[in-house]
Amino acid sequence: MNSISNLEAVDNIINSTGKVIKKEPISDFQVAYEVNKSDVHQILTSLKLEGWKQLSYLSAVDWPEENKFELVYILLNWDKPVYIQIRAKIDRENPSMNSIIPIFPGAKYYEREAHEFFGIAFPGNPDYKKQLIMEQWDDIPPLRKDFDPRAYSDRKYPSREYPDNFSKKDKENESLEKQAKRRKRARKLRTGGEE
Amino acid sequence: MISTKYTEKKKFNKQEIDRKWWEVGDYFRRNSLWLLMYCTGCCAIELPPSMTSAYDMERLGMGPMATPRQADILLVSGYLSLKTLRRLIYTYEQMSEPRYVVALGSCPINGGIYHDSHPVINQLDQYIPVDTYVAGCMPNPESVLNGFVDLMEGIKNKTANGWKKYHKNYDWYKKNQFDVLGEVVIDDEFHQ
């Protein structure tokens, strides 16, 4: 079975279970579907039954212009060489998506990560609010586009202040003995102590 | 001509003897520096060439060690995220004294290419004292070795005394650490 017909098979599965808003073939082996938020669970279930048994990744993309978050589920099949991305947009204010733990139990940690970085709530996941990667984060979720890492860094981490003449050469280093000494040491290090 | 002037006999001076012993100890310490490689970032890739036959760190009496208790140098190689820094400080406090810190690369100096990143700190010597910086992104093995020789000279000239500084300015360091890390104790499911 070649991959073209695989892609067609995927088409059939997804079309029979839910409404596709937008289809975006990425390559011969990858295809993305944008679906409604409410169809995600059904589509994932039917894909899992058809052999896409591994949830490769779950993440989110922030679209502040549309005021939406886009959740991305990437599925992997161990028998057919096709990656499938299922995308669904959710509201940016009070973002929430039902957990897919009943379908893919491994999604537990992906959902916790998404919650930590984007602030998306996953009802159905018992402990999505627990911290996973960031220890004691004290600002808005960092991967939202309205978060300014530069400002955060400047505010939180003291940075080194350089004098104005920093880039100018040190007068002492220009003396010949000093330079010779440095060269000698460099040679010594390179050759292993032999002069 | 024999001087008739009364000269005071040299007294047993404990401090002086301690200082002499300390200098003897310094000779051993600078010739046998054991590394704890805290490979936090990309600069760690420069360590294998500086240890193996091309540059052979062992001829300076240096070598890798497994745990902080045994090591003399805490070798910070590369950028430090908050999460790593917390563990780095814990590790640093576990080391036996005298202990030295060598930081590789530009990230521990001023943040390097991660200067505007939200989880990466910019300046290591705010949190623990650093004895030698080796600049570069990444520094090549020669500069790494040069840095170690600098540290040895520092030990000889008694300028590499970061561990003393840490004791002296303990409150200042603790305050900085607390500002950026919050409570150092972590309590979640992975640490129980």
Next chain:
Amino acid sequence: MILSIFIGISIALFGFVLQTSIGGINRKIIGRLQKRHGPRWYQEFIDIFKLLSKRSVSHGWIFDFGVIMALGGIIATAMFMPLTSTFLAFENYDNFFIFVYLLAVGMLGMAMSASGSGNPWASIGVMRALTTMLAYEVPFLIVVLTIVNLSGNSSLTEIMLYQQAAGNNIFLIALPLGGIVGFIALMGMLGKKPFETYIAPAEIASGPMVEYGGKQLGMLFILHEITIFIEVSLFVHLFLGGATNIFEFLFKYFIVYTVANLISNVNGRFKIDQVVKFFYKWPLLMAVTQAIIAIYFGWVI
């Protein structure tokens, strides 16, 4: 008696200096083998004195007491060790079993201290060390049984004299299978590469030594050097006919240690159950075969 004790102490000190220098020379040799410059030959001394000069941490009284007990036991063992067939501290009392069991005191002290640190890696390392000991000791002791049975005495000097007597070969030749087993067991005792499972720095963070730093680690290094001195000397005395003068001893000692070190450097590391399986397969079989051949049939070259 006092004089004997002083001779014993000086033998222990000599063993420490000898093994530390030869260890350093071997590090140089290995460095040259790997196309490196290698450290200075006195590097091991510097390491040890540096460790002794540092300020260490302590995990309670058993952590310190274990180290003292281990070093004391090992020094006591070294005090019994004869250097040549005539030079030893306590005449007649250099019984082989004293060495085996006094070495165990050092092992026990170190194990106790390591476990007392409360670090699980230390306990795992101790577990591996003891398991390795269970593996190499039995074949080795069977070979020694053969040697003692043949020479009729378990005193090391008597065994040396038996081998040096006219008409007798050294046991490495007289008992070829036993000699091989003895050398493999020596590799296990020294903790050299195929059998260094209990140190395993990358795996269990140097095992029993994980919590040591400063003076405790320095004392353990001294202990380690003296232990190697005892083990290699045992091999020299049991299998290579000992020595009649000190230079012969030094020569044999250097050869044995260097060969063991060279073999170790071209080997990988066994898993711990592989160590046990290995020792209980060929070495034990060879040792028992050798014992039966030598004792019941009397076939000794």
Next chain:
Amino acid sequence: MASIEFLILFLVGAGIIAYLLTKLNTIVGSIFTIFTVMFVFVSLAQYGFGMDIITTVKILPGISFSQSYLGFYFAILIVFIYLMVSFFHPYFIDKYKYKDSYNLLFLLSLAGILGAFYTNNFLNLFFFFEIIIWTTMFLIPQGKSKEAAVSYFGFSLAGSVSLLLGVFVIFNSTGTFNINDSLALLSGNSAVLVFALFLIAAFAKLGAFPLHIWLPITHGNAPDPFSPVLSGALVKLGGFIAVLALIKITPATVMFRAMDIPIGHYLVAILGGLTIVFGTLMAIKEDDAKKLLAYSSMSHGGYILVAFSILNSMAFAGGFYHILAHALASAGAFMAIAAVSRVTGTTKIKELGGMIHKMPITYLAYLIAIISMAGIPPMGGFISKWLIFQAVIDKGMVFVGVAVFFGSVGSFLYVFRPLAALFLGQEFTEYKHVKEAPILMLIPTFVLMGLNIYTGVFPAAFLKVINNIIVELGYTGITYTTYVISGNNGVLNPALISLVFVVGILIAFIIFILLKKSRKVELMDTYTAGNFIHDEHLFHYSTDFYAPLERLYEKQSHWMTTFYRALAEKVKELGKLGKYLFMSKSLSVTLLWIISIIIFLLWGEVL
């Protein structure tokens, strides 16, 4: 002058008084028990060494006594262990269900032991053995489970039945029940039969392979202060019978020329070797500290068998010394575990940790006991192992040698496990309130510590007694002076070893003291690859301590247990059949059976 009859009757009487006192107040009864045992011990020690005990019998009917160095050696040792253990009674007795009878049974079993070692008649010996078995059988179930008592009784019964059979065979062929006379008269096939039957009895009591199943079950579940008695003292009864069988009877069988040993003895040595290996392997696996020590008792029983089956005085000396050293070491170790169990309520290794910070003296007692058990100088176990090794090497017994060396090295492994996981390691929060054992319990602890060291440093005093036994058994004693023991192929100077050891420790201590003082840190402040830890239970390596080693033989280790379990099932089924036949609910069927059996018997009588 103490009469052995008086001592036995005194113990019985004191047992009844102790019962009444314990009913009033458990502490008073227990302290009375201590003094009673102390009295017996002191009178034995006063008169026994010079063979000055009166053995005439005035009151007891049908019982006759005589004294020998052999019997005295065992008796004084066991009474000593009883004395040491009795100090633990005031603190433990309240925990037991039938506490009134505990002291009574304890003293009665001691009376049985005195009788068994001082009698000169086989029937008396059997009688006293039964007393011991029956009294201890009611002591054991006061601990954790009744199953322990059942399995103890089952194997003991097998032993005593085979002993009785052996006695019958002896009487049949010699016509006398006197121990020394009859054993000397035995010859031919009956000697071989008695040899085998007595050895079954010895194996059952000693817990040697293949009759070892009861040891861990019984030792592990017995009351905490009774386990030292079981392991240190009662198991040695098997050693006594083994001496009778192996040394006093020499059946005329084929000799091994290479080793100069009769084939029967060689087989016993091989079985002893198997006992050592099995005990060691099972002890390495065991998770309960008491069961672990029980398996170690089994392994040491193997050493005793090996020693007595090598027929020369060196090995005998080793065997007798091993009985002494192991009794002291095992009592010390079991008592340390009992002290821990008293305050924590468990003996499972994985539930305990860091007890050293609470009970340092108990820890030291355990340490010294296990050093002796592992045969490391300067403790008693080293001397006995050295003597046994000398004998084994001298005879050139290769396969026994493998077992003996394996057991010797393996003992490091299993004795270290409770040390590492129970006493050392992380300190558990739930035992923060725990305190060191009270002073009365520390008395025997200190005494045993001292004796364990003394037996290892100055063995001459004990070798004198042992030499008496060896001469009495008809062999020449071993040569020794105040400090030096001479073996067949080497000399040993334990005092010198200890001295050198002390010098070594001193040097190490001086090095340690001269250097910079260390910084004290918490136990939880350990190298964790930089990670933070909060739960000390997860940071304490105790479960499956020797997992990689255990994995190599885990499949093979249970077949013996499976065999005995299947046997027990079969016996149970047989019992059910009997119950079905004889105990049916209808009376008439039972009556019918009874009548038919009576008729059957009468019929046999008439014919």
